[in-house]
Amino acid sequence: MSNASTKAKSGFPNPLQWLGGATLAMLGEVGRLSIFTGKTMGASFSPRWYPSQIVRQMIAIGFYSLPVVGLSAIFIGAALALNIYSGGSRFGAEQFVPNIVVLGITRELGVTITGLMLAGRVSAGIAAEIGAMRVTEQIDALKTLSANPFRYLYAPRFLAGIITLPILVLIADVIGVMGGWAVSTLGLGFDSTTYLRNTMDFLTWQDVTVGLIKAVVFGGVIAILGCYHGDKSSAGATGVGRAATFAMVGAAVLILAFNYLISTVLVDFGS
Amino acid sequence: MSTQPLLELKDVHKSFGPKQVLTGVDIDVAPGKSLVVLGGSGSGKSVMLKNALGLMTPDKGQILFDGVDVTRDQGKTREAMRARIGMLFQSAALFDSLTVWENIAFRLLNADGMKRKDAKERAIETLKQVRLGSDVADLTPAEISGGMQKRVGLARAIVSRPELIFFDEPTTGLDPITADAINDLIVEQTKALGAAAISITHDMASARKIADEIAMLFEGKIIWRGPASMIDDSGNAHVDQFVHGRADGPIQPAL
Ligand SMILES: Nc1ncnc2c1ncn2[C@@H]1O[C@H](COP(=O)(O)OP(=O)(O)OP(=O)(O)O)[C@@H](O)[C@H]1O
Ligand SMILES: [Mg+2]
Numbered sequence: 001m002s003n004a005s006t007k008a009k010s011g012f013p014n015p016l017q018w019l020g021g022a023t024l025a026m027l028g029e030v031g032r033l034s035i036f037t038g039k040t041m042g043a044s045f046s047p048r049w050y051p052s053q054i055v056r057q058m059i060a061i062g063f064y065s066l067p068v069v070g071l072s073a074i075f076i077g078a079a080l081a082l083n084i085y086s087g088g089s090r091f092g093a094e095q096f097v098p099n100i101v102v103l104g105i106t107r108e109l110g111v112t113i114t115g116l117m118l119a120g121r122v123s124a125g126i127a128a129e130i131g132a133m134r135v136t137e138q139i140d141a142l143k144t145l146s147a148n149p150f151r152y153l154y155a156p157r158f159l160a161g162i163i164t165l166p167i168l169v170l171i172a173d174v175i176g177v178m179g180g181w182a183v184s185t186l187g188l189g190f191d192s193t194t195y196l197r198n199t200m201d202f203l204t205w206q207d208v209t210v211g212l213i214k215a216v217v218f219g220g221v222i223a224i225l226g227c228y229h230g231d232k233s234s235a236g237a238t239g240v241g242r243a244a245t246f247a248m249v250g251a252a253v254l255i256l257a258f259n260y261l262i263s264t265v266l267v268d269f270g271s
Numbered sequence: 272m273s274t275q276p277l278l279e280l281k282d283v284h285k286s287f288g289p290k291q292v293l294t295g296v297d298i299d300v301a302p303g304k305s306l307v308v309l310g311g312s313g314s315g316k317s318v319m320l321k322n323a324l325g326l327m328t329p330d331k332g333q334i335l336f337d338g339v340d341v342t343r344d345q346g347k348t349r350e351a352m353r354a355r356i357g358m359l360f361q362s363a364a365l366f367d368s369l370t371v372w373e374n375i376a377f378r379l380l381n382a383d384g385m386k387r388k389d390a391k392e393r394a395i396e397t398l399k400q401v402r403l404g405s406d407v408a409d410l411t412p413a414e415i416s417g418g419m420q421k422r423v424g425l426a427r428a429i430v431s432r433p434e435l436i437f438f439d440e441p442t443t444g445l446d447p448i449t450a451d452a453i454n455d456l457i458v459e460q461t462k463a464l465g466a467a468a469i470s471i472t473h474d475m476a477s478a479r480k481i482a483d484e485i486a487m488l489f490e491g492k493i494i495w496r497g498p499a500s501m502i503d504d505s506g507n508a509h510v511d512q513f514v515h516g517r518a519d520g521p522i523q524p525a526l
Contacts, residue, residue, distance in 0.1 A: 137360045137361065138364050138367075140324075140326050141364040143324075143326060144356065146382040147377070
């Protein structure tokens with residue numbers, strides 16, 4: 001008690017000790033998440049499958065996300081056109097609005113906005129659902145009834161994520177471009193046919209492909225983070241609530257990180 | 272011992288971090304017999320069942336089913352065991368995304384690949400056995416009462432005609448009359464199947480009704496075991512205290 005260094009230790013955490021502890025905890029988490037991802041992918045790409053569960057999840061993840069994805073895309077496209085117009089006009093480049101809108105939407109914004117919105121809507125939702133199943137012993141019940149939760153619960157969500165995200169992103173791309181077109185023709189004095197022709201001329205399949213590759217990865221991230229945090233959630237409403245929060249935040253951060261990583265690797269693809 | 276036990280736990284240990292929950296559990300149940308394990312709140316009753324079912328792996332010790340070691344097996348042998356077992360969970364654990372009949376028929380539909388029409392017939396038959404009408408078959412678990420959920424859980428546990436059924440506190444959270452009805456159903460249905468049963472409970476009325484044999488779990492070990500008729504003169508101070516529900520005695524209340 002009289003020892004000064006003991007006092008310091010118990011009163012304020014030693015920053016180095018704290019940093020070391022946090023690093024170890026993070027490495028442990030990364031390891032567990034990797035194993036969980038491996039198991040989920042193993043279950044996704046080998047029999048047996050539960051087709052009715054996959055369809056159900058495709059509807060839950062894909063179909064019901066259409067309104068939020070569409071609305072987000074239209075506003076992002078509109079704001080993008082507006083900003084490029086005013087920024088571009090400073091050096092007489094405002095005619096490039098259609099080109100930059102279509103490039104920005106297909107390569108970056110369509111897919112990141114879709115991913116981030118679904119991190120909130122889908123990842124948190126999956127975590128809450130699986131977490132509730134965990135704490136009410138439904139996951140234990142599945143196992144005793146000879147159904148593997150990786151096959152019955154997690155693989156269908158993963159497959160639904162990687163299948164529906166690219167479709168949602170294609171839709172977001174179209175709607176986003178139309179958002180830019182609407183603002184440009186209604187508010188900025190662009191001619192409708194010229195705008196659309198410029199868009200189509202500038203659009204490349206490579207740009208769309210980059211967006212779709214990202215979409216597949218983001219779909220997997222969203223499903224796996226939701227399942228992972230739900231699966232390990234602890235008892236009680238706070239446990240399930242925390243699982244949903246962790247899933248959403250984790251998915252959002254990973255989406256932005258993967259977005260940067262894939263952009264780096266594919267930056268020369270198609271240009 | 273002439274007959275081989277259907278399920279046997281040998282020296283099972285389980286800890287969570289520094290907390291030792293099971294410290295050498297030895298217990299077995301013979302085919303067709305009903306064993307009730309008593310124990311206080313937090314004494315590790317559910318953990319014991321989960322180890323037996325392979326939902327947790329023991330740190331040390333063995334689980335034998337029908338003479339076969341399944342302790343660490345999660346493959347074919349374990350699935351073969353689960354196909355012969357039914358389980359009623361403490362919270363019923365019905366799948367809330369499925370209807371009542373799909374819950375009951377879950378194993379038939381998924382693991383056994385039975386046709387939906389046949390599976391539904393079997394589910395409704397089993398509903399009748401637990402005194403529920405076919406009108407609840409298409410409801411979801413959220414639409415039925417707690418007592419009905421327990422009955423549906425029981426129906427799900429017996430539908431595949433298991434040889435061994437686990438009951439985790441089957442009467443907790445029910446009023447005395449409903450609890451008694453559940454006890455009657457448990458006795459009736461296990462007898463009808465000729466199945467063995469392991470029930471864990473702290474409800475003495477329930478224990479007296481369904482047990483052939485009673486055992487007591489305390490501080491991670493089975494400290495007493497005997498025929499149900501012996502429970503009132505067990506000669507064990509822990510058991511006496513539990514049977515009479517006294518706060519003073521060798522067992523400290525969990526607060
Ligand atoms: N997954 C787990 N992780 C950590 N500790 C656990 C876990 N499961 C159980 N425990 C601990 O083990 C102890 C025994 O729990 P268990 O659920 O078996 O009690 P119980 O005898 O079934 O009690 P009750 O009558 O309240 O259901 C408790 O102290 C609990 O905190
Ligand atoms: Mg319990």
